[in-house]
Amino acid sequence: MNADTSPRELDAAWGNVHPVHCKNCRAGFLIPANAGAPVCPNCLAARLEPLPALEADAPPELVIPFSVSDATLDANLERWRRDIPFRSPSLNVSALRANLKRFFIPMYLADASAFGTWHAQMGFDYLVASSEERFDGSGWVTQRLNETRVRWEPRAGELTRKYENVSAPALEQHARMMLALGASNWREPPFDTSRSIRFSADALNGAIVRVPDIAPNAAWQFARAQIERVAARECETASGAQHHEQFSLRAAYGEPHWTLLLLPMSVTHYIGDDGKFIPVRVNGQSGFVSGIKRASMQRARNWTIVIALVALLAFFLTALLGIAGALNDAFVIPALLVLLATFFLCLAAPAPLIAAWQFNRQNAEK
Numbered sequence: 001m002n003a004d005t006s007p008r009e010l011d012a013a014w015g016n017v018h019p020v021h022c023k024n025c026r027a028g029f030l031i032p033a034n035a036g037a038p039v040c041p042n043c044l045a046a047r048l049e050p051l052p053a054l055e056a057d058a059p060p061e062l063v064i065p066f067s068v069s070d071a072t073l074d075a076n077l078e079r080w081r082r083d084i085p086f087r088s089p090s091l092n093v094s095a096l097r098a099n100l101k102r103f104f105i106p107m108y109l110a111d112a113s114a115f116g117t118w119h120a121q122m123g124f125d126y127l128v129a130s131s132e133e134r135f136d137g138s139g140w141v142t143q144r145l146n147e148t149r150v151r152w153e154p155r156a157g158e159l160t161r162k163y164e165n166v167s168a169p170a171l172e173q174h175a176r177m178m179l180a181l182g183a184s185n186w187r188e189p190p191f192d193t194s195r196s197i198r199f200s201a202d203a204l205n206g207a208i209v210r211v212p213d214i215a216p217n218a219a220w221q222f223a224r225a226q227i228e229r230v231a232a233r234e235c236e237t238a239s240g241a242q243h244h245e246q247f248s249l250r251a252a253y254g255e256p257h258w259t260l261l262l263l264p265m266s267v268t269h270y271i272g273d274d275g276k277f278i279p280v281r282v283n284g285q286s287g288f289v290s291g292i293k294r295a296s297m298q299r300a301r302n303w304t305i306v307i308a309l310v311a312l313l314a315f316f317l318t319a320l321l322g323i324a325g326a327l328n329d330a331f332v333i334p335a336l337l338v339l340l341a342t343f344f345l346c347l348a349a350p351a352p353l354i355a356a357w358q359f360n361r362q363n364a365e366k
């Protein structure tokens with residue numbers, strides 16, 4: 001529990017919400033008073049059940065509102081599902097849209113003071129003028145070139161500074177979630193935090209909030225690494241350098257103050273052959289869509305059966321034409337053509353099953 005926030009203050013900070021949890025995946029949430037018992041937006045496999053007390057250590061401070069337009073959302077869902085062969089009937093944009101549930105995932109924000117010394121190799125760009133002799137077909141020409149090189153120099157200094165709103169993971173699954181929401185590097189959340197607003201109960205707009213499952217103490221090492229990255233860039237700028245290497249900071253830190261930043265996320269699902277929900281996740285700000293892509297083996301099998309039935313019919317037709325061909329030569333060529341068609345249909349029959357199996361293997365959860 002944060003030293004400067006009592007449990008009662010924490011409750012008041014959140015407004016009228018109730019703590020609940022999922023017995024299946026153990027994720028904890030805060031839900032609005034009138035939300036009933038919604039399905040767990042984390043695993044989609046159980047309903048959320050009430051908890052006696054709130055298990056969060058930090059009050060909410062900032063919220064990034066949901067801001068994807070319906071048109072962008074539809075287009076992104078359509079693009080995401082388009083390359084899935086033999087799609088389950090539930091894998092269409094209107095069903096995905098209808099099942100969409102909004103919730104917020106937390107990230108810690110730390111305010112901390114740092115006092116210490118740093119040293120690093122700072123790199124300074126400089127221009128070198130050189131010339132290059134080049135044969136242009138009729139004679140040699142001299143071409144002047146300006147080349148940028150980097151001069152490295154050791155630098156050191158002192159640092160006394162307060163860092164505010166340094167972000168750090170609040171969930172064990174944080175890295176995986178950031179990648180699922182469109183990050184190329186999990187350390188950089190795929191959200192424009194400059195568009196965040198102050199937390200208020202209204203800002204949640206009835207959405208569920210996931211509560212942290214990492215304690216602030218455990219998140220501190222990430223916040224400190226983030227502070228070191230920011231400090232390295234600041235020292236580089238202060239030195240008038242353009243590059244830095246081997247930055248090291250020996251610092252003491254004041255007791256950090258922890259709050260939460262809430263990131264918007266939606267989850268929807270389609271239904272697999274086994275009847276289980278397969279989640280599809282959407283970044284509530286950028287509209288980035290991700291999820292496991294699975295072809296329906298049932299649909300592929302139906303196609304295989306249809307092709308096999310047509311092959312069987314073609315086989316009977318071949319037999320009939322063969323008998324007719326024995327009586328009249330005019331039927332021999334058609335009989336051979338239908339035989340050839342039968343042969344290709346037999347080859348094609350297992351293709352849907354093989355294609356679906358291969359697609360699912362390539363897109364299996366890593």
Ligand SMILES: [Zn+2]
Nearest residue numbers: 022025040043
């Ligand atoms: Zn769950």
